[in-house]
Amino acid sequence: MSRRTVTAVALTLVSALLLAGCGQDEPRTGPVGPPSTRGSAAPASGSPFWVDPESDAARQVRRYEAQGRTEDARVLKRIADRPVAEWPAGEDPVPDITRAVRGAAAANRTAVLVAYNIPHRDCGMYSAGGSHDAQAYRNWIDSFAAAIGEASAIVVLEPDAVPHVVDGCTPAQYHDERYGLLAGAIERLKRQPRTRVYLDAGNPAWIDDPGKLVEPLRRAGVARADGFALNVSNFQRNETVRAFGAQLSGLLGGTHFTVDTSRNGAGPLPGDREEAWCNPPGRSLGVPPTDRTGDELVDAYLWIKRPGDSDGTCRGGPEAGTWWPEYALGLARRATS
Numbered sequence: 001m002s003r004r005t006v007t008a009v010a011l012t013l014v015s016a017l018l019l020a021g022c023g024q025d026e027p028r029t030g031p032v033g034p035p036s037t038r039g040s041a042a043p044a045s046g047s048p049f050w051v052d053p054e055s056d057a058a059r060q061v062r063r064y065e066a067q068g069r070t071e072d073a074r075v076l077k078r079i080a081d082r083p084v085a086e087w088p089a090g091e092d093p094v095p096d097i098t099r100a101v102r103g104a105a106a107a108n109r110t111a112v113l114v115a116y117n118i119p120h121r122d123c124g125m126y127s128a129g130g131s132h133d134a135q136a137y138r139n140w141i142d143s144f145a146a147a148i149g150e151a152s153a154i155v156v157l158e159p160d161a162v163p164h165v166v167d168g169c170t171p172a173q174y175h176d177e178r179y180g181l182l183a184g185a186i187e188r189l190k191r192q193p194r195t196r197v198y199l200d201a202g203n204p205a206w207i208d209d210p211g212k213l214v215e216p217l218r219r220a221g222v223a224r225a226d227g228f229a230l231n232v233s234n235f236q237r238n239e240t241v242r243a244f245g246a247q248l249s250g251l252l253g254g255t256h257f258t259v260d261t262s263r264n265g266a267g268p269l270p271g272d273r274e275e276a277w278c279n280p281p282g283r284s285l286g287v288p289p290t291d292r293t294g295d296e297l298v299d300a301y302l303w304i305k306r307p308g309d310s311d312g313t314c315r316g317g318p319e320a321g322t323w324w325p326e327y328a329l330g331l332a333r334r335a336t337s
């Protein structure tokens with residue numbers, strides 16, 4: 001992820017919506033049904049979201065066990081046994097999505113997906129890339145949505161896309177196109193009957209004034225989404241994110257939101273250090289994914305950033321998005337839940 005620089009209704013009603021097949025992020029009363037043994041795993045936390053039995057973390061656990069590293073395997077299960085978002089490939093999202101939604105359906109759970117392929121992505125930084133033009137992106141989103149079909153899914157839409165407009169990193173000539181593409185993506189994804197969409201809004205250490213996000217989020221179509229997403233791939237503590245989210249929600253008329261808790265258990269890296277968002281040392285896993293947040297505005301705590309995936313080639317890390325088992329083990333060892 002990029003520069004995450006220093007980045008609901010009542011519980012029973014939301015749970016009922018999920019059980020009724022109402023799409024994305026929320027359900028608030030525990031597992032939707034018994035886990036299946038066919039290509040899926042039961043979340044250790046009792047969350048209603050799908051656990052990938054073939055994730056990098058799960059495969060690493062098996063390698064450690066084969067090597068006799070039983071303690072490392074035990075520790076890493078704190079990641080492997082919990083639901084983590086799927087980031088479908090930019091070239092063709094269909095295979096990754098199909099596998100996720102089929103696994104989730106077999107377990108009667110909800111797949112968590114990230115759409116991350118906007119043109120001019122990440123301002124040319126560690127996660128640069130994306131569709132080569134607007135029409136290619138529309139085609140990609142259409143394929144993404146069609147692959148979900150009628151499955152129960154949560155989609156976190158385009159991390160960084162709106163905040164990079166707000167902070168000026170994305171050149172002005174692309175702003176109108178980006179707003180249109182995001183609004184179109186929300187409209188397309190919401191045609192799927194059980195899909196919920198949360199538009200990324202950065203984190204409070206990046207865009208510290210929620211008022212700056214209001215008009216950009218509106219132009220990007222947040223009113224048609226199920227809410228906005230905060231703290232994706234960042235390390236801000238839950239209390240900080242919730243307070244920021246409540247302010248932003250109020251400015252948007254009560255819009256709900258989700259929080260990425262994948263690596264925020266120890267909070268952000270202390271001090272104003274360069275690239276504090278990029279593979280910071282000493283961090284830990286946060287609250288496991290759940291829809292039981294205790295906050296009527298927070299639809300779910302999710303692990304959107306895959307714990308153990310590198311933020312980029314900083315602090316000795318591999319390329320962005322590459323599995324880094326040593327970093328994963330550190331996150332898991334420091335976890336308190």
